[in-house]
Amino acid sequence: MNDRQREIETNLQFFLHELPKLLSIHRGKFALLRHRKIEGFYDTVTDAVQTGNKLYDDKLFSVQQVTDMGTDLGYYSHAVHLGHSQ
Amino acid sequence: MPCIWGTHNRSQIFLDVAIIDAATVANVTPGPNAPVLQNPPLFKALVDTGAQSTMISPNVATTMGLTPIGQIPIQGVGPSVTYHNAYLFHVAFVIPLLHMGQPIPAGGGVRTVIFILPPAIYGGEITSAGGTFDVLLGMDAIAAGSFHVEGNGTFSFSF
Numbered sequence: 001m002n003d004r005q006r007e008i009e010t011n012l013q014f015f016l017h018e019l020p021k022l023l024s025i026h027r028g029k030f031a032l033l034r035h036r037k038i039e040g041f042y043d044t045v046t047d048a049v050q051t052g053n054k055l056y057d058d059k060l061f062s063v064q065q066v067t068d069m070g071t072d073l074g075y076y077s078h079a080v081h082l083g084h085s086q
Numbered sequence: 087m088p089c090i091w092g093t094h095n096r097s098q099i100f101l102d103v104a105i106i107d108a109a110t111v112a113n114v115t116p117g118p119n120a121p122v123l124q125n126p127p128l129f130k131a132l133v134d135t136g137a138q139s140t141m142i143s144p145n146v147a148t149t150m151g152l153t154p155i156g157q158i159p160i161q162g163v164g165p166s167v168t169y170h171n172a173y174l175f176h177v178a179f180v181i182p183l184l185h186m187g188q189p190i191p192a193g194g195g196v197r198t199v200i201f202i203l204p205p206a207i208y209g210g211e212i213t214s215a216g217g218t219f220d221v222l223l224g225m226d227a228i229a230a231g232s233f234h235v236e237g238n239g240t241f242s243f244s245f
Contacts (some may be wrong), residue, residue, distance in 0.1 A: 074136020
């Protein structure tokens with residue numbers, strides 16, 4: 001696992017822990033995370049990624065949408081084993 | 087307005103698409119000399135109006151050198167949700183520039199034009215069932231244009 005992937009996964013664990021508190025205010029927004037800390041919220045994923053690329057030369061950041069809804073893939077969601085649950 | 091045509095088998099609709107890193111598109115001035123957009127690899131896509139988002143296989147991510155930006159929750163059976171690497175990319179269509187009666191040179195060599203679907207797609211990585219396709223083309227891409235399925239076995243997508 002490379003540094004970027006490790007950053008994404010550790011940030012995700014932190015984000016999921018914080019998610020219940022974030023939903024009431026930031027639902028639907030995109031959170032920019034770095035080193036298990038939320039650096040900001042953005043209206044679009046593009047804005048969040050562009051900000052991360054601009055701020056962090058090492059590219060160690062991740063973006064998570066503030067949502068408690070999984071993306072529905074329709075038939076595919078129900079037909080295929082998708083992996084491990086978090 | 088670009089228009090893509092094809093045939094369907096009355097059961098599923100497949101088409102070939104290119105997947106372009108959103109960062110690449112943002113940094114390229116459109117035109118015939120845009121080097122990074124020439125002859126991109128094509129991937130088989132299944133059109134799926136039941137899918138909210140467009141998904142790509144690990145093969146696409148690796149081939150195109152895409153960098154994950156986070157993880158996206160995918161709804162599974164019942165209440166289960168799984169998290170998958172997410173990417174920011176564009177879907178593109180590569181069309182040969184031919185006219186009726188024009189011979190196709192051996193080994194290719196036909197000029198092509200690339201149409202990039204404007205909205206950047208925030209899509210996840212999934213493994214396709216049986217490896218039959220590399221891209222699940224969801225409503226975030228389909229709804230960017232007009233998709234028509236005809237009873238004569240053809241479809242068209244304009245955007």
